[in-house]
Amino acid sequence: MSSPNRVWFITGSSSGLGKALTELLLANGERVVATCRNTAAHDNIVARYSADQLLPYKLDVTKEADVKAALAAGVERFGRIDVVVNNAGIGLFGEMEAVPEEDARYIMELHYWGPVHVMKEVARIFREVNPAGEGGRIFNISTVGGYRANPTLSYYSASKFALEGSTQAFLQEMHPSWNIKGCIIEPGGFRSGWAAGPNTKVIPPHPAYTDPTNAASLFRKFHGDIPLLGDATKMGKAVIRLADLSMGVRSPLTGVWAGEGVEKGVEEQRERFGSGGLPVELPLRVQLGSESLFLVTMQARNTIEDSAKWAWVSHSTNADDMDGQGYVKQYLVGSGAFQDVNEAV
Numbered sequence: 001m002s003s004p005n006r007v008w009f010i011t012g013s014s015s016g017l018g019k020a021l022t023e024l025l026l027a028n029g030e031r032v033v034a035t036c037r038n039t040a041a042h043d044n045i046v047a048r049y050s051a052d053q054l055l056p057y058k059l060d061v062t063k064e065a066d067v068k069a070a071l072a073a074g075v076e077r078f079g080r081i082d083v084v085v086n087n088a089g090i091g092l093f094g095e096m097e098a099v100p101e102e103d104a105r106y107i108m109e110l111h112y113w114g115p116v117h118v119m120k121e122v123a124r125i126f127r128e129v130n131p132a133g134e135g136g137r138i139f140n141i142s143t144v145g146g147y148r149a150n151p152t153l154s155y156y157s158a159s160k161f162a163l164e165g166s167t168q169a170f171l172q173e174m175h176p177s178w179n180i181k182g183c184i185i186e187p188g189g190f191r192s193g194w195a196a197g198p199n200t201k202v203i204p205p206h207p208a209y210t211d212p213t214n215a216a217s218l219f220r221k222f223h224g225d226i227p228l229l230g231d232a233t234k235m236g237k238a239v240i241r242l243a244d245l246s247m248g249v250r251s252p253l254t255g256v257w258a259g260e261g262v263e264k265g266v267e268e269q270r271e272r273f274g275s276g277g278l279p280v281e282l283p284l285r286v287q288l289g290s291e292s293l294f295l296v297t298m299q300a301r302n303t304i305e306d307s308a309k310w311a312w313v314s315h316s317t318n319a320d321d322m323d324g325q326g327y328v329k330q331y332l333v334g335s336g337a338f339q340d341v342n343e344a345v
Contacts, residue, residue: 004249007078009033012088014041021236028253033074035059061088061114071121080130084122086115087141094203095216096154104155111159126180135179140167142184144292148299151216183282188289190230230289248279
């Protein structure tokens with residue numbers, strides 16, 4: 001694999017994963033459009049990297065016109081965009097009854113509509129600005145809570161569930177010849193400033209939920225007491241690694257291709273796809289952090305078990321003149337419209 005020389009567009013680059021990833025990429029010799037609301041957060045790296053490598057850009061992703069302007073500025077500076085990381089976000093804790101509607105609506109604007117604005121515009125850039133067939137990659141930062149919801153995080157999880165659903169549909173809409181691919185990233189708890197500080201809003205408990213045995217009270221206490229498992233720099237390296245695998249390149253940056261389980265994972269990829277099997281297809285979702293992997297796996301198992309247990313209810317609604325299993329084979333598997341279903345079967 002060759003060394004990369006990509007142009008990355010990152011939202012929410014002033015702290016946490018966004019900041020760590022920006023610094024890793026610059027150290028890797030890549031070019032970055034680092035967007036955030038407060039570009040003063042980049043003063044330190046601006047002093048160390050030239051304008052040929054770094055473009056800090058003030059951006060509010062909830063404003064579609066500003067998103068288009070930011071991407072246009074990246075294309076004007078670097079001539080293309082290769083990888084997008086939709087990372088801008090905040091935390092919002094509070095029972096559904098406690099959270100003001102304006103806060104709930106804002107987090108949907110930020111976590112759902114923000115990435116949608118970016119995906120819509122960058123799809124055009126990947127298809128029409130980049131050389132034909134080179135396409136690009138999109139990494140949408142969701143959360144373990146985008147697959148399994150928890151009390152006090154209903155609106156936060158709703159915004160991430162929406163993002164995951166739209167991402168899955170969007171990626172299926174991309175014609176193979178465009179070479180536009182992506183992945184949903186589901187982090188667990190990371191030492192990134194997300195759980196506390198200016199990037200998180202904690203709503204006081206609703207009076208009806210203050211009983212210490214209530215699930216909301218228990219989760220508030222649990223979330224406040226436990227240490228955070230994830231390291232933001234390691235998360236950044238994981239995102240780079242996924243991009244490398246998907247694009248058939250190998251970053252020379254120390255630690256990207258080494259560390260706990262990395263060598264074994266790469267070897268398994270080689271055995272599966274063969275020595276010439278790069279680039280590899282990205283999975284729809286990747287969990288980052290052992291606790292995220294555990295919780296997502298448990299949720300998936302529970303869904304499968306519940307589906308099997310209650311299948312009789314599902315089948316009971318079929319019209320009398322239709323055979324359910326025959327319908328599935330003829331219209332779903334046989335249609336070609338559900339590629340992932342065909343591959344599973």
